[in-house]
Amino acid sequence: MAAEAARLAAQRLREQLAAGQPGAEGSATKFAYARLNQEISGFELEMLGEEGLRYDDWTMRRPAIVDWEQRSPGYRYLRAKGNSIEGGTSEILANIIAERVLGLPPEIRVDVDVPWKELPR
Amino acid sequence: MTLLYSDVEEELRSAVRRLLAERAPWTAVLARVDGDEAYDRALWRALAADIGCAGLAVPEKLGGSGASWREAAVVAEEVGRAVAPVPHLGAALATAALLAAVDDDPDDDGLLAAMAAGDTTAVLVLSLSTPPAAPVPASVSAVGDALTGVVTGVADPLAADVLVVPTFDGLWAVDARDAELTPLTTLDLTRRLCDVAFAAAPARRLAGPAAVVPAWQAALRVGAALLAAEQLGIASWCLDATVAHLKTRRQFGRPVGSYQGLKHRLAELWVAVTQARAVARYAAGCVADDSPDAAVAAAVAQAHCSPVAVRAAEECMQMHGGIGFTWEHPAHLYVKRAKSAAIALGTAERHRAALAALVDLPS
Numbered sequence: 001m002a003a004e005a006a007r008l009a010a011q012r013l014r015e016q017l018a019a020g021q022p023g024a025e026g027s028a029t030k031f032a033y034a035r036l037n038q039e040i041s042g043f044e045l046e047m048l049g050e051e052g053l054r055y056d057d058w059t060m061r062r063p064a065i066v067d068w069e070q071r072s073p074g075y076r077y078l079r080a081k082g083n084s085i086e087g088g089t090s091e092i093l094a095n096i097i098a099e100r101v102l103g104l105p106p107e108i109r110v111d112v113d114v115p116w117k118e119l120p121r
Numbered sequence: 122m123t124l125l126y127s128d129v130e131e132e133l134r135s136a137v138r139r140l141l142a143e144r145a146p147w148t149a150v151l152a153r154v155d156g157d158e159a160y161d162r163a164l165w166r167a168l169a170a171d172i173g174c175a176g177l178a179v180p181e182k183l184g185g186s187g188a189s190w191r192e193a194a195v196v197a198e199e200v201g202r203a204v205a206p207v208p209h210l211g212a213a214l215a216t217a218a219l220l221a222a223v224d225d226d227p228d229d230d231g232l233l234a235a236m237a238a239g240d241t242t243a244v245l246v247l248s249l250s251t252p253p254a255a256p257v258p259a260s261v262s263a264v265g266d267a268l269t270g271v272v273t274g275v276a277d278p279l280a281a282d283v284l285v286v287p288t289f290d291g292l293w294a295v296d297a298r299d300a301e302l303t304p305l306t307t308l309d310l311t312r313r314l315c316d317v318a319f320a321a322a323p324a325r326r327l328a329g330p331a332a333v334v335p336a337w338q339a340a341l342r343v344g345a346a347l348l349a350a351e352q353l354g355i356a357s358w359c360l361d362a363t364v365a366h367l368k369t370r371r372q373f374g375r376p377v378g379s380y381q382g383l384k385h386r387l388a389e390l391w392v393a394v395t396q397a398r399a400v401a402r403y404a405a406g407c408v409a410d411d412s413p414d415a416a417v418a419a420a421v422a423q424a425h426c427s428p429v430a431v432r433a434a435e436e437c438m439q440m441h442g443g444i445g446f447t448w449e450h451p452a453h454l455y456v457k458r459a460k461s462a463a464i465a466l467g468t469a470e471r472h473r474a475a476l477a478a479l480v481d482l483p484s
Contacts (some may be wrong), residue, residue, distance in 0.1 A: 042431070045308075045460060046468045050250040050274045053461050055308045074308040077460065078453070081438055082446050089442065091382055111374030119374045 003040065006032045024101040031093045034083035041076040048073060122410065124402040129188075130195045136172055137196055140164070141203040147451035153206050154310040154454070160280040165207040168196070170239025174209075178216060178343075178409075183223070184234025190217075190343055194350035194405035201354025201430075201462075204311045204454045210465075211244035211277025212236070213347050214340045215285040218245050221339035222292045222328035230325065232283065232294055243294070244281035245340055246317050248274045252467030253345065253420060253475040257337045263290045267321040276465070278302050278315045286324065287337050293324040309461035311454060342419045344466050346404035349422035352430035353401045355459050356394050359430075359437035362451075363387060366441055383440060390433055397429045417479050423472040427463040434459040 009032065013025045045052035056072035068076060084090040098104045111119050126134070144164045153161065169175035177193045179185020193213060200209045219233050235241035248258070261270030268286060278284060284300055286293045301318040328336065364387060367378030378384060404422035407415040438445040438452040445452040463469065478484065 038435075042460070046464055046470065049252075049464060049468070050248060052464050053250060053274060053305075053307055053309070053314060055306050058306065058310070077308075078456070081435070081456065084439055085443060085446050090439075091380075094382065107373075107380065109373060114374060120371060 002036055006036050024097060027088075027093045027096050027101075030088065031090055031097070034080075034090050037076075037080040037083050041073065041080045044073045045077050122403070122406040122412075124399055124406070126195065126402075130192055133172075133192055134195050134199060137168065137174070137199040138202070140167055140172065141199060141205050145203050145205045145207075147204070147454065150204055150206060150311060150454060151448075151451065159206060159304075159310075159313045160208060160277075161206050162280065164205070165242070165280065166239060168207055168209075169212070169242070173239070175212060175216070175239045175242075176237030178213075179220065179233060179237040183220075183237065184231075185237035189409035190346065191402075191405045191409040194347055194401065197347045197350035198354035198357070198401075201351035201458075202358040204355070204451075204458050206311050208242060208244060208277035208280035210312065210344065210347065210351070211275075211281065212242055214245035214247060214276075214344050215243040217343035218285055218287065218292060218336040218340040219243075219327065222332040222336040224332075230294075232327065241282050242280055243283040243285050244275070244277045244297075246272050246275050246278070246284050246286045247340065248272055249276040249312075249314060249465045250274055250467075251341065252471040253341055253416075253423070254478070255341070255467075257287050257289060257333055259289065261286055261288050261319060263288050263293065263324065263326075264321070266324055266326065268293060268295060268319040268324045269321055271316060271318045273316045274305065274314050275317045276312055276314055278317055279304060279313050284317065285327070286319070287333050289333065290330055291326045292328040292333055292336050294327050295319065295322050295324045299323055307461070309457040311458055312461065341466065342415055343408045345419035345423045345472070346401070346408045346415075348462060348466055349397075349401040349404050349419075349426040352426040352459065352462050353394070353397050355430040355455055355462065356390075356397055356426070356433035359433035359452075359455050359459075360387070360390055360394055363433075363437045363440050377440075386436060387440075390436055393429045394433065397426045400425045417476065420472045420476040420479060423467065424469045424476060427469040427472075430459040431456075431463050 010029050013029050016023060016025065052073060055074040066079065099106050145161065173186050174196045176185035177188040178190045181187035197209060200207060216236060223233060232243065236243050260272055261268055279302060281297045284295045284297050286295055299322040303316040305314045307314050367383060368376055370377045400422045404418040407418040434455040438456055441450060441452055444450050
């Protein structure tokens with residue numbers, strides 16, 4: 001059900017983009033898919049039981065593509081962990097939705113008028 | 122029954138934590154994951170024999186130290202905290218099975234005493250994913266004093282001297298060299314699994330047919346309680362590491378931990394870990410006392426602690442951001458161990474189903 005809602009939302013986003021109406025739904029789509037991928041791949045491992053304890057191949061390599069379907073359920077579970085970090089974390093996306101879409105007041109910023117090199121890190 | 126830790130347990134914890142911090146820091150665990158020798162035998166010897174962890178639950182007259190599974194659970198917490206490469210769970214399962222089978226009358230050629238002293242490592246031949254209330258598997262059978270058959274996905278046999286094998290005919294001891302071990306490629310590289318095959322392997326009968334079912338059930342129950350303690354340890358480490366990171370890591374000129382979005386998630390995680398500690402302690406206490414509530418307590422502990430450990434490890438990875446997703450940061454060791462532990466001895470779902478039957482909910 002959650003997967004179907006996310007799929008239809010993504011389809012609607014594509015129609016919007018085709019119509020020249022980009023919106024913050026892009027953030028919503030990535031946010032939703034990160035969570036969905038993590039939940040489904042985590043559930044897959046637990047549902048499999050013994051097979052879920054295994055892994056296909058730990059050889060280090062730089063894949064040309066993310067081989068989502070050919071690899072094992074364990075790979076899908078671990079790879080999905082990156083979905084909420086890469087290309088804008090889910091936390092940053094939630095801020096974008098809250099502040100730019102809903103118009104909620106932003107976090108109080110202490111770094112706006114401070115040169116980056118002078119910020120405490 | 123107290124749910125607090127005794128002074129003796131705190132001393133035991135300190136000793137184990139000190140040893141693991143010195144001999145199994147996460148960098149050493151990671152190096153072993155990349156290497157050929159999965160287990161640190163010297164470390165296991167120090168833990169099992171020198172500190173005496175292997176014999177905690179074994180009565181003194183059977184060669185142990187006469188403590189209980191409560192103390193053993195404290196050790197399991199620390200093993201979880203360190204994701205230590207030791208066969209703690211496999212050995213505890215074998216000990217639980219043997220203790221239930223021999224009762225007060227050991228007819229085992231001193232195997233239990235050797236295990237309790239840490240001189241011999243025995244591991245129970247049981248598929249790690251075995252759910253609660255599963256029957257004794259029929260995949261290994263005895264002809265005379267020889268065993269034939271296969272059990273898949275067994276935890277820790279690579280570290281074993283002796284394999285303890287339950288069949289319909291009894292509980293058997295097989296020299297690990299007489300079994301064929303096929304190591305599996307596993308999600309969690311800190312607890313290795315093997316397929317274990319016997320081809321007319323010479324075996325010694327430790328107990329007869331009447332003892333098998335009680336031994337099997339005791340192993341599953343004690344295993345569930347100890348695994349819950351291990352999951353508590355995993356969750357505690359992940360929470361502590363994440364809190365420490367969020368206090369020091371700054372973004373937009375502020376400590377990351379000052380943002381409510383993250384702060385509240387960690388506060389909720391702390392609440393869940395607090396509850397995990399209580400249910401894990403109760404389960405350990407129940408199996409230690411052989412309480413009538415032990416089966417319920419073990420099911421509650423697994424149903425609660427499995428998802429808490431997974432959530433803590435996943436939040437640890439997420440809140441560390443990019444660095445948390447790299448091989449060079451320990452978060453992945455905990456995510457893999459937590460997820461595998463959630464499947465081990467039955468998922469939370471299976472334990473909820475077992476719990477429903479135990480408390481007479483209509484099926």
